[in-house]
Amino acid sequence: MVDFHSHILPGIDDGSKNIDESLEILREMYSQGITKVVATPHFLARLQSVEEFFHARDEAIQTLKEALVGIEDVPEIYVGSETEYYDGIGECEELDKLTIIGTKILLIEMPFTLWTEAIYRSLMRLQERGYVPVIAHIERYISYQNEQKCLERLEEMGVQIQCNCTFLTNRFTKKKALRFIGGRHINFLGTDSHDMSSRKPKMDKALKIIEKKHGYEAVEDILDYSEGALRSATVVI
Numbered sequence: 001m002v003d004f005h006s007h008i009l010p011g012i013d014d015g016s017k018n019i020d021e022s023l024e025i026l027r028e029m030y031s032q033g034i035t036k037v038v039a040t041p042h043f044l045a046r047l048q049s050v051e052e053f054f055h056a057r058d059e060a061i062q063t064l065k066e067a068l069v070g071i072e073d074v075p076e077i078y079v080g081s082e083t084e085y086y087d088g089i090g091e092c093e094e095l096d097k098l099t100i101i102g103t104k105i106l107l108i109e110m111p112f113t114l115w116t117e118a119i120y121r122s123l124m125r126l127q128e129r130g131y132v133p134v135i136a137h138i139e140r141y142i143s144y145q146n147e148q149k150c151l152e153r154l155e156e157m158g159v160q161i162q163c164n165c166t167f168l169t170n171r172f173t174k175k176k177a178l179r180f181i182g183g184r185h186i187n188f189l190g191t192d193s194h195d196m197s198s199r200k201p202k203m204d205k206a207l208k209i210i211e212k213k214h215g216y217e218a219v220e221d222i223l224d225y226s227e228g229a230l231r232s233a234t235v236v237i
């Protein structure tokens, strides 16, 4: 079972603050059945260079790697980024430092506004260059868009979509989340875990909610798809 979006690397963003917290989150993930997790620390081009991010991420990976020696009850860790959309992303020459290592998959946090033609063009440009843009937590910005048109357009473009488990577990958004899953608009599920309090992993609950409404096949479909997407990815830890 794959968790496609998480902030488990210690001390690099607003996610896990230290090794102990990372370990606690990872063990909780494992107990929920997560066997593979993609660490996706925030990359904000307005605050740092790709190079700076890359080095900071590398340091966090090393720290975690050392702490996990001999520890078995945690998922395999893959590493990418959650890259905040910025003007010029389509032409960025260092994207390979931001994609999930071993793949061309780029998780993108989109603007919390109505997306312009220029934004859609940037996504298209990424695809022309062989990248696979994945929209991080679609539920956060879909209300700024014309929902149907936006989903159709992304689908036509072949842009992939991730939603957070909380989209399903939150009683105010659950109905919409289930409609998105039923409509096959969601490619990947992520816990977007930051800590073990208000933003802890909720994969087990989310999957139960999907199964109850759409059957186990729907759960299997989404999990198989994630496994497939990670086929060429590198297990970092």
Ligand SMILES: [Fe+2]
Residues within 6 Å of the ligand: 005, 006, 007, 082, 192
């Ligand atoms: Fe995130």
